Amino acid sequence: MSGLVITNLEVNHGAIRAVRNLSFTVESGQLAAVIGANGAGKTTLLRALSGLKHVHAGNATWHETSIINKKPENLVRSGIVHVSDGKAVIPELSVKENLALSGIWRKDKKDVARATTEVLDLFPILAARLSQSADSLSGGERQMLAIGRALIARPSLLLLDEPSLGLAPLIIEQIFSAINSLRHTYDLTVLLVEQNATSALQIADIGIIINLGELVTVGPSHSLLNDPALRAAYLGY
Amino acid sequence: MERFINTILIGISGGSIYGLMALALVLVWRSTRVVNFAQAGQAILSTYIGYVVISHTNNYWLAFPVAVISGALIGALVDILLIRIMVKRAHQGPVAAIAPVIATLGLLGLIRAVVGLIWGGDLRQFKLPVTNHGFTFGHTTIPFAPINLLIVVITFLVMLIFALIFQRTNLGLALRASAYQPEIARLSGIRVDLTRTIGWAFAGSAGAIAGILVTPTNYLAPNSLDLLLVSGFVAAVIGGLESLVGAAVGGLILGIGLAFVLEYVSSSLAFPAAFMVLIAVLLVKPAGLIGSKRSRNA
Numbered sequence: 001m002s003g004l005v006i007t008n009l010e011v012n013h014g015a016i017r018a019v020r021n022l023s024f025t026v027e028s029g030q031l032a033a034v035i036g037a038n039g040a041g042k043t044t045l046l047r048a049l050s051g052l053k054h055v056h057a058g059n060a061t062w063h064e065t066s067i068i069n070k071k072p073e074n075l076v077r078s079g080i081v082h083v084s085d086g087k088a089v090i091p092e093l094s095v096k097e098n099l100a101l102s103g104i105w106r107k108d109k110k111d112v113a114r115a116t117t118e119v120l121d122l123f124p125i126l127a128a129r130l131s132q133s134a135d136s137l138s139g140g141e142r143q144m145l146a147i148g149r150a151l152i153a154r155p156s157l158l159l160l161d162e163p164s165l166g167l168a169p170l171i172i173e174q175i176f177s178a179i180n181s182l183r184h185t186y187d188l189t190v191l192l193v194e195q196n197a198t199s200a201l202q203i204a205d206i207g208i209i210i211n212l213g214e215l216v217t218v219g220p221s222h223s224l225l226n227d228p229a230l231r232a233a234y235l236g237y
Numbered sequence: 238m239e240r241f242i243n244t245i246l247i248g249i250s251g252g253s254i255y256g257l258m259a260l261a262l263v264l265v266w267r268s269t270r271v272v273n274f275a276q277a278g279q280a281i282l283s284t285y286i287g288y289v290v291i292s293h294t295n296n297y298w299l300a301f302p303v304a305v306i307s308g309a310l311i312g313a314l315v316d317i318l319l320i321r322i323m324v325k326r327a328h329q330g331p332v333a334a335i336a337p338v339i340a341t342l343g344l345l346g347l348i349r350a351v352v353g354l355i356w357g358g359d360l361r362q363f364k365l366p367v368t369n370h371g372f373t374f375g376h377t378t379i380p381f382a383p384i385n386l387l388i389v390v391i392t393f394l395v396m397l398i399f400a401l402i403f404q405r406t407n408l409g410l411a412l413r414a415s416a417y418q419p420e421i422a423r424l425s426g427i428r429v430d431l432t433r434t435i436g437w438a439f440a441g442s443a444g445a446i447a448g449i450l451v452t453p454t455n456y457l458a459p460n461s462l463d464l465l466l467v468s469g470f471v472a473a474v475i476g477g478l479e480s481l482v483g484a485a486v487g488g489l490i491l492g493i494g495l496a497f498v499l500e501y502v503s504s505s506l507a508f509p510a511a512f513m514v515l516i517a518v519l520l521v522k523p524a525g526l527i528g529s530k531r532s533r534n535a
Contacts, residue, residue, distance in 0.1 A: 050424065052420065052423075052424075071423075072423040072424055073423050073426050073427060073428050073429065076423075076424060076425065076426035077426050081424070082424050083424075084420065084421070084424060088421050088424065089421070090414055090417050090418045090421055090422075091417075092413070092417045093410075093413065093414065093417070097410055097413075097414075100407075100410060101410065101411075101414055101421075101422065101425035101426075101427065102425040102426050104407040104410060104411060104427070105426050105427065105428075106426075149425060153425070153426055
């Protein structure tokens with residue numbers, strides 16, 4: 001029944017235990033925002049869920065199947081797709097090649113073509129830049145390309161690491177509205193890691209607030225947004 | 238004028254071999270960030286395997302594909318049995334970058350010793366696929382021979398095939414993505430470890446082609462490709478270490494340059510000249526004459 005179930009997760013980042021005894025559940029189809037300051041362990045959590053980091057203890061399951069300590073490429077192939085931070089595109093490749101990456105291992109080539117068309121409809125700016133190198137894209141366009149590439153893998157669980165990082169407010173709004181619309185279109189479960197708490201909570205169903213690797217609270221995002229104590233402590237206003 | 242053109246032709250033939258060796262080194266450097274000293278060993282082992290085929294069948298054109306396939310398998314095995322494990326075990330700290338390189342140096346010595354144990358250290362003649370007597374025009378015979386033409390043509394075809402694979406196929410896209418940004422490639426669902434092994438196999442086959450093309454013009458011995466390794470490095474560095482085109486162009490620049498030194502200055506200066514070119518390029522333009530602007534870490 002449940003989508004993503006995380007129980008007593010412990011993950012190291014270097015010599016530091018960056019995620020401690022973390023447990024929460026994201027129901028299938030929900031958008032969950034993981035909120036916390038720099039160094040709270042948000043990125044480490046995502047990297048553990050996508051197989052990039054070794055999980056020390058605890059478990060994480062997606063539709064009852066454990067996903068910890070698996071190869072990232074196998075997790076992608078089973079629908080768990082991580083868009084890492086830093087506008088995860090390969091600058092040396094063209095926009096078209098960047099998009100093609102997550103289609104080359106898929107068997108259903110017709111669906112790859114269909115997914116690519118859908119991505120270009122969602123982000124028309126990419127269609128105009130297909131043959132350019134990804135290096136020539138702006139920060140917002142790179143984020144669109146990274147999300148677009150993830151969609152071509154036909155994910156069921158999308159892990160987004162700070163999609164708003166370093167972007168102008170207008171572009172952030174565009175990206176968040178795209179995330180909000182595509183998750184309904186594709187019936188995605190989304191785990192969205194953000195420092196930009198307000199924007200993230202506005203499109204999220206639930207918010208998960210972590211601090212120094214530990215869970216502070218988890219709850220419906222509107223109640224988190226309206227909790228004065230939390231707002232002061234973690235949302236910064 | 239005739240002497241000038243002859244020198245260029247001989248330079249192109251020599252440079253082709255350097256370019257192939259440089260290609261083998263660049264393919265490994267791009268995919269794994271390892272400077273592969275063992276390439277000379279892998280190539281000599283492949284060439285000896287080709288030699289065994291020739292001594293049984295007297296057929297160069299049977300030995301050629303056998304050597305190329307052996308080269309690919311040896312390359313894949315080196316990656317799977319040595320490099321992949323080393324990169325995983327020594328992935329942090331100052332040893333991370335140097336340990337695999339030193340390991341390839343050790344492997345070079347090991348392969349040469351094994352080759353010496355099996356086939357002995359004596360110099361062997363290698364069957365020529367075509368004649369090494371220069372082409373004749375009227376009454377003049379030029380130094381450029383059918384064997385040189387064969388070297389140039391095969392090198393061109395090999396480069397063309399690699400360029401097509403890299404630019405036009407999904408495998409090529411996976412190879413490039415894994416070389417540039419392995420983490421993003423993984424997160425796009427690409428089997429980066431397998432892709433890297435294929436890169437090592439391609440490199441091994443390129444080195445084997447260099448070995449089996451150059452050996453008939455020279456002789457075969459356990460260390461007969463060592464100087465080629467040096468020339469390959471020089472060519473690869475001239476080309477910026479990153480690009481396949483750079484390897485080819487670097488090979489040609491070095492080949493033609495050395496041919497001119499040999500012809501116009503002194504035949505004893507060829508190899509000092511190669512090292513001088515290497516040091517000069519590194520001093521003046523460390524990223525290579527046609528290297529990429531970006532320096533990469535992964």
